[in-house]
Every structure is written in C-alpha cells, then in structure tokens.
Amino acid sequence: MLTVQFLYAWAVNPAESLRELEQCFDEFAECYGSEAKEFYKFARELAIGTVENLDVIDELIEKNATNWPIQRIAKVDLAILRLAIYEMLFRDDIPPIVSMNEAIELGKELSTDESNRFLNGVLDNVKASLNRPTRTPRRKVTG
Numbered sequence: 001m002l003t004v005q006f007l008y009a010w011a012v013n014p015a016e017s018l019r020e021l022e023q024c025f026d027e028f029a030e031c032y033g034s035e036a037k038e039f040y041k042f043a044r045e046l047a048i049g050t051v052e053n054l055d056v057i058d059e060l061i062e063k064n065a066t067n068w069p070i071q072r073i074a075k076v077d078l079a080i081l082r083l084a085i086y087e088m089l090f091r092d093d094i095p096p097i098v099s100m101n102e103a104i105e106l107g108k109e110l111s112t113d114e115s116n117r118f119l120n121g122v123l124d125n126v127k128a129s130l131n132r133p134t135r136t137p138r139r140k141v142t143g
Contacts, residue, residue, distance in 0.1 A: 001106065001110075003046040003047045003050070004079045004080055004083055004110065006047045007047060007050060007079035007083055008075055008078075010079075011079055012075055021048060021051060022044065022048065053086055053089070053090060054082070056089070057081075058082070060089075061073070061081050061122065064126055065122050066121075074111065074115065076111050076115075077107065077118065080106050080107055080119060081123070083099075083103070084100060084103035084123055087099035088123070088126060088130060089130075093138075094137060095137050096127050097127075097135050099123075100123045100124070100127060104120055107119045
C-alpha cells in the first residue's frame, strides 16, 4: 500500500528527480527503525522501478483502458494500475496473477466500488499479452 500511496502522490505532484524519491523512502526507513528497513527497501524498489518505466507502463494503460484516456483515470486507480503493470512486466519474482489480485484488493480498499471492474479489465488485457506464466514466478527470490 505504501508504494501505491507514493505513486498517487507522484501522479498529483511529480518529484523533480528519482533522487528525491529515493530520499523520501530513506527518510521513512530511518524514522521507523531497523525492523522496517526491508519493508521500505521493497516498497522503494517497486516505486522507483515503476517511475523509471512509466513511459512503457502508461502506453500499456492507454492501449488497454478502452475509452478512458489516461488523464481521465482517477489518480488512485492510475497508481494501482501503474504498480501492477510494473510488477507484471518487470518483476519476474512476482506472478502476474498475484499482482492482479493485489491490485483488485487495493482498489477495494482505496477506491470506489466501480473501480474494481475497471482495474480488472485493464489488467486482464495486459495479462493476456504477456509472454510468461501467469501463476508462477519466472525466477525465485534469493536471499
């Protein structure tokens, strides 16, 4: 959820650089102590990866959000879509179906009742275009 919150804030008021984004997560990690460092490290990876690949991600959103220009998509739904699509395309350690399910759950918690169908429709279209297994990771997490 932290990554979606950051991506929402980014959509409303983009930072000038990725360094600002990195500093934001570093400050959170320092505030909450050592037990939170891994959590913030993972959230930071997801947020930075999403922002670094925004052109590709937004192109897929525009292609798959039929009759919904990206400017009309609610910012919270946009943040959820961006994160899920980043994971589906660039995180081989996360099965796409897991990213989709998490996006739907975040939509239920953070957005409107109607957004779930929209999120599911866009993400299902993206999933159909993937050239990878949807229920298993391509690689295992090590470490």
